[in-house]
Amino acid sequence: MLGLTGVRPDRGPRPVRVRPMRPTEGRAPFDDPAYLFEPWWPGIHAFVFVAGGRVRLQADALADPGPAFPELAGVAELVQVARAVLETTILVLDGRARPSAELLRRRLAGEWRGAGTPLRAGRAALVATDLLWLGGRSLARRPFGERRSELATVLEPSPWCLPGRGFVGEGITVARALGELGFHWVSAHRLDAPYHAGPAGDAWFRVPIEEPAERTPPTFLAVARRLGL
């Protein structure tokens, strides 16, 4: 199988670590056909390295979240190529299928019985938002829109692991919809932007759905959001 870049997915160098792109803080939702808008998923931001049927995480977290999420080993079966690096967010969903910071915290705190049996700790989920490596080649120079499209072909959807759902141009509409669902931030990726480490500039924004009326003390969730977790 050849990927978007025409490379053999099972050959070439292997990335060891990805230096992440850091989104620019936006001020308010906006409409722009050059951007893909989607939820800013309130979870643990992680790069998932799939190679030879094995999964390795590089997470923006102080501790390795891998032991708390044994389900993630199943990602290897869903990725249709031998080697890939996905940019993802690890979530824990509550009974209403909404991301729960409290359940995520409890998962990380070890409220986990093992053997796939959750102990009132919700259901783990993985949302993939970008494809950075395919086989032995980096896709970083490819436009985000192409990477995202390739991601949809590489990752087989499952009930707990999906490519993100994005909407082109409709930032304000998406923000309203996300507000109804209890989200607080919108992610806006410029479709023609390559991936690069460090500050994203106008390639990627994290936009608050509403300006907070007054400054409130940071909750765990707020801290996680600020850290991009």
Added chain:
Amino acid sequence: MARSMWRGAIQFGLVTIPVRLYLATESKGISFNMLHESCLNRIQVKTWCPFHDEVISRGDTVKGFEYAKDQYVVVTEEDLLSVPLKTVRAIEIERFVPARPAESEPPRFVKQAYWLEPEAIGRKAFSLLRGVLEDKGLAAICKVVIKDREALASLEPNGRTLLLQTLHWPDEIRSTAELDLPEDEPAFKPTERAMAEQLVAAMTGEFDPDEHHDEYREALMAVIEAKIEGRETAAPEEAEPGGQLVDLMAALEASVAAARASREEGRRAAAVAEPEEEVVALARTRPRPRPRPADDEEAEAAEAAPRRRRRTA
């Protein structure tokens, strides 16, 4: 305010300031009484002497100090009152120190806190001492006897009064030597250090006690009140398996569709005709690197619009 639980005087040098002590804190924990299960009457705890095999009254007891196995010496109230301590009726100030301990100092482990109230005769001196300590950022280290026990204490200004906090004696503080602590500082990557610092910075703020409350006590009181009112108490769900991600995505789709419809309705109501961009969902569709206008009118609109606008925070 409750009754004072101690009367005496602050003493340092030749200064004596008569004061009363009030407990500064109270436990709000929910306590239970033990009932006999069969009749639900409250049980009683009797003082029983195994030698005489009889129940005795509290008044028939004395204090005994076990100096060897089963060997006691009796200590009477007179013995306690005759203890030669200057601090029996006084808060004896021994030294003034910075109110906030230096990093090199061991922490001050607090046992109990008391508010001070000056007697009428000592109000002026009390205010003077409080003001000086506040201005200088100082606390007083003192000794005081409360409930037959001499206590080390700190005295520091707090609002319009002084706060007395009894402290653990140094030999009451357990050593950390028995803990399994890393001997060497682990090597951190700069990114790990930066992340930890960012986390700490994000959670740094003023301490507001009103933000914190005992959630367990509130939940337990809700259960108790429900039982008093004869309502069923809802036990927490034992298993919360969580919904599926596909359900969340479906909810997202539905919510966007509803928001889109609402927005379009608003536009029509405002009689503002704006060309719409074709909605492209890339995640589940084939690649479409750039959105393309669906018809000529939209193409014109797309060309008229700025290709890229700088978004800044």
